[in-house]
Amino acid sequence: MKILHSDPKTGTLKIRTDTLDDLWHLEKVISEGDEVESHTFRTYKVGKTEEKKPVKIRIRAERVEFAKSANRLRVLGTIVWGSPEEFVQMGRHHTIEIGKGDKVKITKQWKGHEINRIKQAEKESKKPRVRIIVMDDEKALTAILRAFGVEYGPEFRNAGSKKDEKYEQAERGFFGKIMAEIERHPEKFIVAGPGFAKDNFKEFVKKRNPELLDKITFENVSYAERSGVNELFSRGIIEKIMGEERFEKEMKLVEETAAEIYKDSGRAVYGLPEVKKAAEAFAIDKLLVLDEYLRSDSEVEEVVNLADRNKAEIVIVSSEGDAGERLKGLGRIAALLRFKMREP
Template sequence: MRVIYKDMRNGKIRLRAEALDDLWTLSNIIEPGDIASGRTVRKIKLGGEDEKSESFKKDVLLSISVENVEFQKFGNTLRVSGKIIEGAEDIPSGSYHTLNIIPGTEIEIAKKEWLNFQLSRIEEAAASQPKIIVCIFEREKAVFYMPRAQGYEKLLELKGEVEKKMMKSQVADFYAEIKKAIIDYDSKFSPEKIIIASPAFWKEYLSKQITEPELKSKIIYSTVSSADVTAVAELMKRPELQAVLREDRVSMEESLVSELLEKIAKGGLAEYGLEQVKFAVESGAVEKLLVTDSFIQQSRQEGSYTNLEQLLKSAERMKGKIFIISSDNGPGTRLDGISGIGVVLRYPIS
């Protein structure tokens, strides 16, 4: 995720979602009552409602008062719906619209009050970058990248001096050059993963050159349509890279949930279940509050989210830290198994 600007005096933050994980993060940050603004496509009708009128699609900038937030996990889209409060003159205020957010979408979020855990999640998503090297190549070019907070930094570009009908020796020489660069960057940066992507079958040829077991264990192969400047953005949407981007987050969630369950088993410094969590928050004893995204979504559907939000605010005022755990992974499944919400305590309360 990239933060484009912050205007905390007016409660506004403009962001660009850059990965599928960012959509999940935003689904837990954007709430009913927020104002969401962004560019979108809107169908515009020419003429009155009773007339046989033509319609056309128009790219517009809209602001909506959020009423519903839905993360479509299998459609790679975050849908933010609500009433239009500001837009072009030919778009009636008060009509409904849905902003569809995908990786690459920019959106401005305005809140009456930002909670610390929401700001922390944005900062975490913007600052944390996976320790990976990316190599995108085709027949005559190979480009190496490393993720940075500002985007992807180009480390190296190699060009193969070959004709379209390459001799086998020329092919082998270029692959050897790519392999050498991979080994050099592995030694220099010690990445956890190395993503190698190419159009068509080129990566299969390169994979035959890489035989070292330790190096092979780090490599993930993917597919892109070309090796030009658009390839990185295309690769960001690939499931292979998304899995790598999620690994660090899952590791942290595993540690948090394991700590909670261990303290529950020992007794005294952990509680779970909504009523027990409320009592712990009111006692000022909460060090960490863990809640799953499924628990949050259910509270929205049942109309009890306002109460949950007040509970989270109270925990923060008492210097407790809030962590949202994904129900899609093992740690979240285990937390859902004990109600979906729990707290680690500074001191016993019973």
């Protein structure tokens, strides 16, 4: 995500979306009554025929839908402005579709946690999102997925030949270089390739550093070339891994909070009344709230805004993952505290 323009006086933010995660974030910040502006198409009738004309339209949002199957965010609302005027009918309903790479302007009364969410999404987009290695018996090509695209890294070669007596020694050296590359970076890795090379590498890692396997996903692709990286995209594997990573981070925080609650340590609270007390006492370090709960209850929103003003970290947990289900069992809102509110 890239913030292209910001005007706090008018509440206008112009954004370029770069990833599917960006669409997910926008779904959580666009609410009913917000104004959304983007380039789109309107059907224009000329005699008995209909033509689609490119237009720029601003609508007042009534409903927001994240269409995962189409990788699009759909914002339905009534038209409040448009250009060219001859192709736009004020007050009529229209759906703006936002995809990766699109620019959109949002005008609203921004809440602190919403602005922080957008800024954090922009910050995260600059970091490597996932690292990729496509490999066969002879070579391994590395790549880094960033928000702006794929950046290719070093290539490792197997110095041996299967005809050589010392081939196994050369293969171990080859695998050792790949393993060292994975150990150097904190991000998740996808290791893919044709044949058995990746499977043999998996066994190599299993014997030497089995914990490393926790951050590696193994996949099949046709070639250990750039076309193999493209194949991972076309099959939806990259997006799946990135979505799982977000859910894993949320689950880790929910589990940490739940553990403190079950220990009765006094370092965590749950349920709106207790979280509200903690927010009023400036005691919240991290606040976890279910996304659908935040959007549907004004009192929850007030508590989140208060915690945000008090410099708490706000974590909006997706209701779609396991972390969301777990948080529902904790009253849909919980918090880790800076200090104990009471003695355990």
